[in-house]
Amino acid sequence: MGLRGGMPDGGFVQEVPVVSNTPAPSTRIVFPDAEPLQPTHFDDYLIRSPHPSVDLRAPLVFVGFGAEAPEYDWNDYPDDVDVTGAIVVMLAGDPHRPDPDDPERSDPTFFRGSGMTYHGRWTNKFDVADRHGAAGCLIIHDEVRAGYPFSVPRSGWEGEHLGTETTPDRMPVEGWLTQEFARELLGRAGLDLDELERRALEPGFRPVTIGAEAHVTLENTTRRFTSHNVVARRDGTDPELAKECVVLSAHWDHFGQRTEDGVVRTLGGAVDNASGCSAVLELARALAAAPSRRSFVFLFFTLEESGLLGAAHYVAEPAVPIEDTVAVLNLDMMNVWGRTSDVVSTGRGHSSLDAVLERRAAELGREVTGDPEPDKGYFYRSDHLEFLRKGVPALFFLHPGSVYVDRPADYGTAVRARYVSELYHKPGDAIEDDWDLTGMVEDVRMLARIGRDVADADDRPTWSPDSEFAQAADD
Numbered sequence: 001m002g003l004r005g006g007m008p009d010g011g012f013v014q015e016v017p018v019v020s021n022t023p024a025p026s027t028r029i030v031f032p033d034a035e036p037l038q039p040t041h042f043d044d045y046l047i048r049s050p051h052p053s054v055d056l057r058a059p060l061v062f063v064g065f066g067a068e069a070p071e072y073d074w075n076d077y078p079d080d081v082d083v084t085g086a087i088v089v090m091l092a093g094d095p096h097r098p099d100p101d102d103p104e105r106s107d108p109t110f111f112r113g114s115g116m117t118y119h120g121r122w123t124n125k126f127d128v129a130d131r132h133g134a135a136g137c138l139i140i141h142d143e144v145r146a147g148y149p150f151s152v153p154r155s156g157w158e159g160e161h162l163g164t165e166t167t168p169d170r171m172p173v174e175g176w177l178t179q180e181f182a183r184e185l186l187g188r189a190g191l192d193l194d195e196l197e198r199r200a201l202e203p204g205f206r207p208v209t210i211g212a213e214a215h216v217t218l219e220n221t222t223r224r225f226t227s228h229n230v231v232a233r234r235d236g237t238d239p240e241l242a243k244e245c246v247v248l249s250a251h252w253d254h255f256g257q258r259t260e261d262g263v264v265r266t267l268g269g270a271v272d273n274a275s276g277c278s279a280v281l282e283l284a285r286a287l288a289a290a291p292s293r294r295s296f297v298f299l300f301f302t303l304e305e306s307g308l309l310g311a312a313h314y315v316a317e318p319a320v321p322i323e324d325t326v327a328v329l330n331l332d333m334m335n336v337w338g339r340t341s342d343v344v345s346t347g348r349g350h351s352s353l354d355a356v357l358e359r360r361a362a363e364l365g366r367e368v369t370g371d372p373e374p375d376k377g378y379f380y381r382s383d384h385l386e387f388l389r390k391g392v393p394a395l396f397f398l399h400p401g402s403v404y405v406d407r408p409a410d411y412g413t414a415v416r417a418r419y420v421s422e423l424y425h426k427p428g429d430a431i432e433d434d435w436d437l438t439g440m441v442e443d444v445r446m447l448a449r450i451g452r453d454v455a456d457a458d459d460r461p462t463w464s465p466d467s468e469f470a471q472a473a474d475d
C-alpha cells in the first residue's frame with residue numbers, strides 16, 4: 001500500500017503491556033457502623049482494585065454526581081472540602097434539570113439535556129475521585145442515569161480485570177452499589193437517597209458526610225502479558241504540516257473463549273469490529289495513492305473491549321506526538337445492511353470536524369444526524385475517547401446510517417434491534433449471506449474525502465467551546 005511502519009524503529013507493531021487482576025472470592029465490603037448490614041458481592045455491590053491487595057477502612061462522603069464541569073460552572077468537589085483518604089459515594093450519570101420552557105424535558109443547555117456527557121461516564125467518575133485523593137469511589141447504580149441495568153457492570157466485573165500498569169498512588173477501590181442497597185445503607189445512617197438526589201441537583205450543592213465507615217478487603221491474583229497495536233504511516237508532503245497527522249483507527253480485538261485444549265477461539269466479531277478494520281485498510285489504500293499535506297497514521301488497536309487499553313497505551317507512547325495529532329476518525333462497526341440517506345455521527349457537536357462531514361455528506365445528498373441515543377454515552381465507549389481526553393478532536397462512526405434507501409421505514413430499526421439483541425458480542429456476529437455492503441462502500445469513499453480534507457486544510461480542526469474536552473486541548 002506504500003505505507004511504512006509507524007513505530008520509531010520502523011516496525012508496524014507496538015507492544016502493549018497488560019496487567020490482569022482477578023479478585024479472590026473473599027472480596028468483601030462491610031459497614032461496621034451499620035451492623036448487621038452484610039451485603040453480598042455481585043448482588044448488592046461490585047468491588048475491584050488495581051492494587052495487589054486492599055485492606056482499607058475509610059469514612060464515606062456523598063459527593064452528588066462527582067462531577068467537575070467548569071463549562072457548566074459545576075463542581076461537586078468544592079475547594080474547602082477535603083475527601084483525601086475517604087470513599088466517595090456518588091450518583092450515576094449527569095445532573096439534569098428541567099427545561100424552564102418545557103418542564104417535561106431536560107434543559108438542553110445544561111449537561112447536554114437528556115444526553116450524557118463524559119462527566120457522567122463511570123470511568124471518568126473514578127478518575128476524578130482519584131485526582132481528588134479519594135481512597136475509593138462507589139457509584140450508586142440507576143438504570144436510567146447509567147443507561148443500562150445493573151446486570152451490565154455485574155457481568156463485566158466478574159472474573160479478571162485487564163488494565164495497564166498502575167502507579168502505587170492510584171485510588172485502590174472502585175465499585176458500584178445497587179440502588180436498593182445504597183438506599184438501605186444511607187437509611188441506616190439517617191439519610192434518605194431521594195432527598196440527597198434532590199440536593200445534588202441544586203446549584204451550590206455541598207458534599208455530605210454519611211457518618212459511616214466502609215471496610216474493604218480484597219486479594220487479587222495478578223498475571224501480566226503483552227498484546228499489540230498495529231501502527232502504519234503515510235508521510236505528508238508539506239514542509240510545515242507533514243509533521244502533523246490525521247489518525248484513522250479501528251480496534252482489531254474481540255471476545256474469545258479458551259477451549260479445554262488451551263486454544264483461544266474468537267466468538268463472532270465480524271461487524272464488531274472486523275468491518276471497521278477492513279474499512280481502515282481500504283482507507284489506507286485510497287489515501288496512500290495520492291500525496292497529502294499532513295501525514296496519515298493508520299491504527300489498529302488491541303483490547304478496546306477490555307477498556308480501551310491499546311488506545312490508552314498508544315496515546316501515552318504515540319508514534320506522532322499528541323500535540324501534532326490534529327484529528328481522529330474512529331470506526332467501530334460499519335453498516336452492512338445497505339445504503340442510507342443519512343449519516344449518523346455519534347458525538348456530533350464537539351468540534352469543527354462536523355462541518356467537514358456535513359459538506360461531504362451533502363455532496364451525496366445525505367443528511368448528518370447525531371446519536372439517536374445520546375443518553376447511552378456511546379461517544380465515550382470506543383478508542384477515540386483516549387484522544388479526546390488528550391484534547392484531540394474526533395469523528396466516531398458506530399453504524400454510520402439509520403434511514404435505508406428503498407427499504408421499509410422500519411428496516412433500520414429492525415436490523416439494528418436484531419443485531420443488538422441476537423448478535424452483538426455473541427458468536428452469531430459473523431458474515432451473513434444477506435449483507436449488503438453498498439452503504440459501507442459509500443461511507444468509506446466519503447470518509448476518504450473527509451480524511452484528505454482534514455489532512456490538506458490550512459488550519460487544524462477546533463473544539464466547540466461547550467465541549468467538555470475543549471479544556472483538555474487548552475491544558
Ligand SMILES: [Zn+2]
Pocket residue numbers: 251272273304332333
Ligand atoms: Zn467495537
